[in-house]
Every structure is written in structure tokens, then in C-alpha cells.
Amino acid sequence: MRSTYRVQLRPGFGFAEAAAIVDYLAELGVGALYTSPILTPTPGSSHGYDVVDPSRANPELGGETGRRALVDRLRAAGLDMVVDIVPNHMSVEVPSANAWWWDVLAHGPGSRYARYFDIESFPVLLPVLGSDEDIDKVTVDGDVLRYYDHAFPLAPGTSDAPDALAQQHYRLIDWRRAGAELNYRRFFDVTTLAGVRVEDEEVFDATHGEVLRWVGEGDVQGLRVDHPDGLADPGGYARRLAERARCWIVVEKILEPGEELPRSWPVAGTTGYDALREVCGVFVDQGAEEAFTALADSLGVPTDFDAVRAECRRLITTTSLATEVRRIASHVSDVDPAAAREAVAELMVAFPVYRSYLPEGAEYLAAAIGRVRRERPDLGQALDAVDAQVRAGGELATRLQQTSGMVVAKGTEDTTFYRYTRFAALNEVGGDPSHFGVGVAEFHAAQAEREATHPLAMTALSTHDTKRSEDVRARMAVLAELPDEFADAVRRWTERRGLPEPCLNLLAWQTLLGAWPINPDRLAAYLDKAAKEAKVRTSWTEHDEEFEETVRAWPRAVLGDPGLLAEVEAFAARIAPHGWSNSLGQKLLQLAGPGVPDVYQGTELWDLSLVDPDNRRPVDFADRADLLSKLASGWPPPIDETGAVKLHVVRTVLRLRRERPALFTGYRPVYADGQAARHVVAFERTGLIAVATRLPVALREWGDTVLPLPDGEWVDQLTDRPTDGGVAAMLADYPVALLVRA
Known part of the structure; x- marks a missing residue:
């Protein structure tokens, strides 16, 4: 597998429409079309994760006839197909x-x-x-x-x-x-x-038979497994699937920083949220942490991440997932039921990763138990019983592991990330907002580890589940280079048109700048969802209608205030070019780095989408095809609002991956020398060097900065110009370069 391009299939963009863009994807250099689930879902489903019949292709996408026509088109163009599958659950809505x-x-x-x-x-x-x-x-x-x-x-x-x-x-x-x-x-x-109980072989066969037929007949070359943490035995499932499918498999597994995928899983790796954290983080100025903490404190936004996370997870154990906690506690014997429930809930709160896979990951369970013992000695007897019974295996151990991931996800991703809004660029699936950015050395260590252990893992910057697109995060990263100016603006704007809930207020100003220009309806829909996910003043189940109306009205009030609008426009205009620089840098590092890079639909141009459903809007492929034709004629794109330069970077790297795959092996950090060396992040593969600019606001001039190059003549594939390593000349046209030894 060389690279993938993710499309969101739905009624109106089914197999025929996907087949119509195959030639465009081939010209772009894509290795495989990667689709959302295509088995039959609930009628009218807009995403396909709500499967009701796993025995046939979705008739609303074109059914089996349409699927086979798409496969034929892909084969003719030399592209593979990767399909998203959903083993954990089925829809019972209808x-x-x-x-x-x-x-x-x-x-x-x-x-x-x-x-x-x-x-x-x-x-x-x-x-x-x-x-x-x-x-x-x-x-x-x-x-x-x-x-x-x-x-x-x-x-x-x-x-x-x-x-x-x-x-x-x-x-x-x-x-x-x-x-x-x-x-x-x-x-x-x-x-x-x-x-669904896919640990039962009969159930596995019934739910996977059709997909495995596609794989066996050569129609599908790769599988993306949705939510393996919900399964009773993810490792056993991975081994069974790998044995039956014998194709490229990646799992949607969220790894906490420093956590590794269990070595016993015979899969290529994860779907890439770990790579997202590393790549996006290296463009964040870590020196801005104190200023952003001070801003949040001054506005009444909580800044103790551990405390907010614990509070949010605890909320989840007592509300939306209380039945799961009760179910686990019912298996704890010889203990007061109330104490058992509280011990189980506190374990969920204390878990350092999403879940363990006993006996693998036993250290994470031990860490959680140790933390609860220290913080809640009154639960000692109940905790001892839980610990003993989990170690013995069986139903309690299975349920505890299945549920910890649910509590972590709902408590952290879907609650904490909407309350702890100090710097929202870090609030991404698989991220750690308390870790302010990623240093260059840390970035290189992570890429070297991926190349050594999971060189065919998927890497991603945007997905259908990200809280905001890669380009929004890239622009928000610029704010970390202007912390004092941003803080002054937010305080001034808040006094004039602030939202009455501090966490949402700070998130709203960051979002307005990150996604600018954005119409009021899109912004209102995003803020409504953010407010309900935060569960501070309103929620999906307990509505505060007056507050929700205030939130819905806020975008029009801000955009309808001429003086405030002028300030927002001016600030956005100032940071946009630096955001473009970060976007190009992120994309180059992802596409050229270790792993199999995925391009989420539409993000080959600038894409300023927010959380779903905003990031599932239709993509204008005709516009992208027109720009691609211009690039094929030799047109050197400018860095402007069209995003053609990003398409140029994507096309150049993906086509090189297809035509010269041997270049994309190995990994070695390359460090620049000279006055602006800290503004360079670069690495060498095998006969290829990727170079990106970081922290562009503070970059005044390159001066004597040089990148030491190995022997040979090196040519930048983006400009067709040779280079001797002088960074000023190398990055004169674009903030990135892709060097290949001639």
C-alpha cells in the first residue's frame, strides 16, 4: 500500500460518483481509494457506520452492480481499494x-x-x-x-x-x-x-462473510477496522481477521503519547492519530504555553488539565455510561454494590490509556488501581475485589476493558476537549492538550520509531472524526507565535461581544480565526455542538434553551458588528499566510514520512472544515481536476487563496511514492546550521530529503542557514531547481522543499 484517499460515500455520492473521480485520483498519484463503510446501513444513512445488513453492498450507493463497476474502474487505473468495516455494532434504530x-x-x-x-x-x-x-x-x-x-x-x-x-x-x-x-x-x-459479539466465530462469519469475499476475489486490498476497543477481545479479533483476509489491515486505535500498539496484533498499524499529533505539534511554538495559560486563567477557563479530565470522566460514569459501570460492578462478588460501582467508576477515571488488552497492558491496569488506592483509600476492599477478579479473567475483566475505552473517549475527547479550551489546536483525537506542542527531537524520535516498528501504518492529518481540519489547526498554530497579541484581542473582543460561558467563549474566538472566512450558519452549528458536548451550560439531554439561543445568535452578532468584524478580518488576514506555510509543512512531512499517508477528501486544497458533519460537506472535484491539469502542464502555482500550491505538494509527493517507492524507506533526522536553524524541520529517507519551515512568524530571514546534504546533486522536485543546501535559495519560492538525489 503506497497511499490512500478517503471518500465519504452517501446517497448522492455513491459508487458511480466515486468511479467518476478515479482518473483524477490516478493523476494525483493516489495508491488506493479508501471508502467509508459500504455494507447496507439504515435507510438514508449519511455515513454508513450504522450497518443493518452485512451480507450485501449498500443499495443506496449503487448496490452490488455499482460496487463491481467501481472495482473495474479502479483496476483499469491501477488503484487499490480499502474499505472501512464496523465489527463492533449494528444499527437497531429501525x-x-x-x-x-x-x-x-x-x-x-x-x-x-x-x-x-x-x-x-x-x-x-x-x-x-x-x-x-x-x-x-x-x-x-x-x-x-x-x-x-x-x-x-x-x-x-x-x-x-x-x-x-x-x-x-x-x-x-x-x-x-x-x-x-x-x-x-x-x-x-x-x-x-x-x-455485536464478533468474538463468536459464527457471528464473525455472518458479519464478515461478504467483505471477506471481496478481499478473496481481489476487489479489496485493504481493511480499516472501526473502533476495535469496543470488542471483547480485540487482539483475538485482529488475529482472526488477518488470518482470514491476508491483506493490509489498519485499526482505529487511539494511542496515548508513549503508548504502543500491542505487538501481538498482526496488523500494519493504526489509522494515524498518533502521527497527526506529532506532525501538527512540531509547528506549535512551545514557548507560548505560559501566555495561553494566563489568558485562560484571566477569562475563567480551567487550566488544570488532569482535574478537568477527571471531572469529565467521572460525569460520564454517572450519567451516559452509568449502565455500563453498573453492569461491571454487578460481577464484583462479596462487596457492597454501591462501593463496587464507585470503585469501578474511579478505575475508569484513573485509566492512563483507553484500555488494556490483558495480559498485554497489565501495567496500565496496575497504574489505574494504584492511583485509586492513593486517592480513595476508603474504596480499598472493593478495589481489592475488582483487582483480584480482573486478574482472574472472565466476564468482569472483559467488561472492564471494553468500558474503559468508552469512558476515556466520551470523557476526554467529547467533553474535556470542549471544556479545556486553553489552546484548541491541541484538542484533537489522540492528542494531549496538556503537552504544549512537540519538540523537533521528539518529532524525529516518533518518526524513527514508526519506521522501525510499523512502516506500513496509516498516517493522517484530517479524518471524518477530527475536531477540526489540518488547515484550521495549522492556522491556529500561528496564534502560538502571537500569544500576547491574540490575548489582547480576545480580551477586547470578549468585553464587546463575549459568550457568557468562558470555555465556549475562548473556543469560539479561536475557531473564528482558525476557520475564517466562515458563514454564521456553519459557525452557529459548530458552537451549538461544542456547547452540548462540553455539558457545562447545556447538553444533548438537558437543554438550556435560553443559553442555546444566545450561542446560535452569537455569530451573526459578531459578524454584524462592523468595528469588531474589521478587527477579526485584519487579524485573520495577518495569520493566514503563516497558516498556509504551516499547512504545507505539515502535509509534506506527513506524505514523505514513514507510514502510508491518507489524504482526506478535499484536503489536497485548503480545507477549513470543523467537526462532523461540517467536514463531510460535498467536495468540488471538478475544480480540483482543473487545477491538476494546470499543474500537469508545468504551471508553478503561487501561494494564494486557491490552495493550488498544496495540490502541487500532494501531487508531487504521491506521484513520487508511486513511481519511486524505494525512496520512501529508512529515516534519519537532518538538522540545519546557521542563524535560523530552529525554523527548519527536515529528514532524509533513502535518496530523498523533506524540508519544512516551522514557526514562520518569527522567521525574519534565512541568512547563513544551511542544510548539510549528503554527497551528490540534489534537486527540489517542487521547483526543479538544484540546491547546495543553502536554505534561503532552497525555500525562496515555497516554505517546503522535496529534495531527490539526481
Whole structure:
């Protein structure tokens, strides 16, 4: 696998539309088309992660005929295909669309599919009612129960029974009760996605048969595994999948800084959030941390990351994931149930990584237990019982490991990252906002480690799950070079038009500059989601309508204030060129560095998208194809608003990866000498050197800065100019260079 290009398939952009851009991708130099899930999802799904039928290709994308036509087009162009798969869960939002779930509801534990789903007990609780009193609105209609647009099967022979509801293998309950009472495993706190037991070989075969057929017939050359941390035995799953598929496999595994993928997993690596943290972080000025902390403190934004994270994780254990904590605690024997629940919850709070994979990762469990012992000695007896039973293996150990990742993800990514808004460029999946940027030496060490251990792991800068695109982060990184000016502006703007919740207020000003220009509707939608994820003044389940209206009105108020708008425009105009420099540097380091680089749809030009669904907007491929044709004619693109220069960098590196793959092996840091040496980050592969500018605001001139080059004649592939290592001449046109020995 050389490189991938991720597309988000959906009704309206299906197999035929993907086939129509294959020639463009081939011209760009892409190695493989990498798609969102393509098995049949809930009708109308816009993302495909809500599969209801794993036995056939999504008919709304073009079905099997469309899939095969796409494969034929890819083969003709010499491109591979990588498919995203979802082993952890299936959608049960529309029961009639999922034949397996429908059968379970109709026949209960007697259904042949009851073992397919991770159901704790019957009757299954279905949280669909507006309130428990709404049970009076449920009616019998032939052989189904109806509640507004919802339909559920009746157990055979119960349609005429006076107590039909009581005779079903499920109970309809108030949706608010799900967090504390649900009795089936789900995807995080999404009740419409029910956990599947792929550790059972029959279930594995039923859910993977069609995808494995595609692989076996040569239609698919790679698999991306969604959310392996939700599985009972991720390592066992990886080994079974690798044995059956025998293709390139990467897993969506979030690694905390310093954490390694379990060595026993026979996969190429992760989907690249670890690389994202390293590559983006090296463009952040670490010296700005004190100034950003002072700004946050002055605005009332919390700056103790560990304290905020613990508070947010604890909130999750007592609200949206309380039922999972209860379920684990129910397996702890000989301990007061309340103490068992609290001990389990505190372990979730203290976990240093997403989850362990016992016996691998036992040190992480030990660290969490040790921390709880120190901080909560009153839980000693309950903690001893949990520790002993986890080490013995079995149900409790499995549930604890499955749930820790859920608590970490919901508590950190989806709550803390919206409260701890000191410097939002660092608040990314797989990131550590308390670690202010990445030093050059740390960056090089991480790349060398990847080349040594997982040279075919995926690397990414933007994905469908990132909180903001790579170019937004690149521009926000510029703020770290202007901390005092940014702080003065934010204090001034806040006094004039500040939001009444400090965390959201600081996030809003950073977002406005990072994504500028942005229309008020997009910004309002983002801030509404951010406010609800933060769960400070409002949330998805407990709404503060007055506050939400204030948030929705804020973008128009700011953009409608001529004096404030002029200041924002001027600040954005000042940082934009430096943001472009950072963007090009990030992209070059990712594409030329160790691993298999992924380009997320549309990001070959400037892309200032925010969190989903904003980052799933349609892409103008016709515009990109036109610019690509100009580049093919030899046009040297300027650095301007079009983003053509980024396309030039992407095209140059990807085509070189395709035509001369031997260049992209090995790894050695290269350090510049001279007055501006700290502004260079560079590395050598095998006959190739990538050079990028960092901290561009403080760069006055290159002067005598030189990059020591190995013997030979080196030519920059972006300008076709030879270089002797003098950085001023090398980076005269662009802030990046890709040198190849002639």
C-alpha cells in the first residue's frame, strides 16, 4: 500500500460518483481509494457506520452492480481499494431494517440471533418513549406494536392478548433511562447502535462473510477496522481477521503519547492519530504555553488539565455510561454494590490509556488501581475485589476493558476537549492538550520509531472524526507565535461581544480565526455542538434553551458588528499566510514520512472544515481536476487563496511514492546550521530529503542557514531547481522543499 484517499460515500455520492473521480485520483498519484463503510446501513444513512445488513453492498450507493463497476474502474487505473468495516455494532434504530434484531425482539432468547448481540438480559429495554407515560400511546396494529413512527414485532401468538405489551421480549421505556438501565451493550452511549459479539466465530462469519469475499476475489486490498476497543477481545479479533483476509489491515486505535500498539496484533498499524499529533505539534511554538495559560486563567477557563479530565470522566460514569459501570460492578462478588460501582467508576477515571488488552497492558491496569488506592483509600476492599477478579479473567475483566475505552473517549475527547479550551489546536483525537506542542527531537524520535516498528501504518492529518481540519489547526498554530497579541484581542473582543460561558467563549474566538472566512450558519452549528458536548451550560439531554439561543445568535452578532468584524478580518488576514506555510509543512512531512499517508477528501486544497458533519460537506472535484491539469502542464502555482500550491505538494509527493517507492524507506533526522536553524524541520529517507519551515512568524530571514546534504546533486522536485543546501535559495519560492538525489 503506497497511499490512500478517503471518500465519504452517501446517497448522492455513491459508487458511480466515486468511479467518476478515479482518473483524477490516478493523476494525483493516489495508491488506493479508501471508502467509508459500504455494507447496507439504515435507510438514508449519511455515513454508513450504522450497518443493518452485512451480507450485501449498500443499495443506496449503487448496490452490488455499482460496487463491481467501481472495482473495474479502479483496476483499469491501477488503484487499490480499502474499505472501512464496523465489527463492533449494528444499527437497531429501525428494527424492521435489521432482520437479525427484528427476530430477537420477536423471539427473545429463543431467537437464533440472540447470541449475535451483546444482550445482558431479557426483556430488552428499548429507550424510545418520550416519557414512561407515553406507554399509553403504544398500539397493537396487526402483528406489530406502533409508537408514532416506531414499529416493533409482536411475539408469535400475542397479538390478541389483553396484556400484549407485557408478553413481549422487550419493554419500551423513557429514552432518558438508557444511561442507567439499558441492558444491551451499545456503541458508546448511542442506544441505536447495539453491540455485536464478533468474538463468536459464527457471528464473525455472518458479519464478515461478504467483505471477506471481496478481499478473496481481489476487489479489496485493504481493511480499516472501526473502533476495535469496543470488542471483547480485540487482539483475538485482529488475529482472526488477518488470518482470514491476508491483506493490509489498519485499526482505529487511539494511542496515548508513549503508548504502543500491542505487538501481538498482526496488523500494519493504526489509522494515524498518533502521527497527526506529532506532525501538527512540531509547528506549535512551545514557548507560548505560559501566555495561553494566563489568558485562560484571566477569562475563567480551567487550566488544570488532569482535574478537568477527571471531572469529565467521572460525569460520564454517572450519567451516559452509568449502565455500563453498573453492569461491571454487578460481577464484583462479596462487596457492597454501591462501593463496587464507585470503585469501578474511579478505575475508569484513573485509566492512563483507553484500555488494556490483558495480559498485554497489565501495567496500565496496575497504574489505574494504584492511583485509586492513593486517592480513595476508603474504596480499598472493593478495589481489592475488582483487582483480584480482573486478574482472574472472565466476564468482569472483559467488561472492564471494553468500558474503559468508552469512558476515556466520551470523557476526554467529547467533553474535556470542549471544556479545556486553553489552546484548541491541541484538542484533537489522540492528542494531549496538556503537552504544549512537540519538540523537533521528539518529532524525529516518533518518526524513527514508526519506521522501525510499523512502516506500513496509516498516517493522517484530517479524518471524518477530527475536531477540526489540518488547515484550521495549522492556522491556529500561528496564534502560538502571537500569544500576547491574540490575548489582547480576545480580551477586547470578549468585553464587546463575549459568550457568557468562558470555555465556549475562548473556543469560539479561536475557531473564528482558525476557520475564517466562515458563514454564521456553519459557525452557529459548530458552537451549538461544542456547547452540548462540553455539558457545562447545556447538553444533548438537558437543554438550556435560553443559553442555546444566545450561542446560535452569537455569530451573526459578531459578524454584524462592523468595528469588531474589521478587527477579526485584519487579524485573520495577518495569520493566514503563516497558516498556509504551516499547512504545507505539515502535509509534506506527513506524505514523505514513514507510514502510508491518507489524504482526506478535499484536503489536497485548503480545507477549513470543523467537526462532523461540517467536514463531510460535498467536495468540488471538478475544480480540483482543473487545477491538476494546470499543474500537469508545468504551471508553478503561487501561494494564494486557491490552495493550488498544496495540490502541487500532494501531487508531487504521491506521484513520487508511486513511481519511486524505494525512496520512501529508512529515516534519519537532518538538522540545519546557521542563524535560523530552529525554523527548519527536515529528514532524509533513502535518496530523498523533506524540508519544512516551522514557526514562520518569527522567521525574519534565512541568512547563513544551511542544510548539510549528503554527497551528490540534489534537486527540489517542487521547483526543479538544484540546491547546495543553502536554505534561503532552497525555500525562496515555497516554505517546503522535496529534495531527490539526481
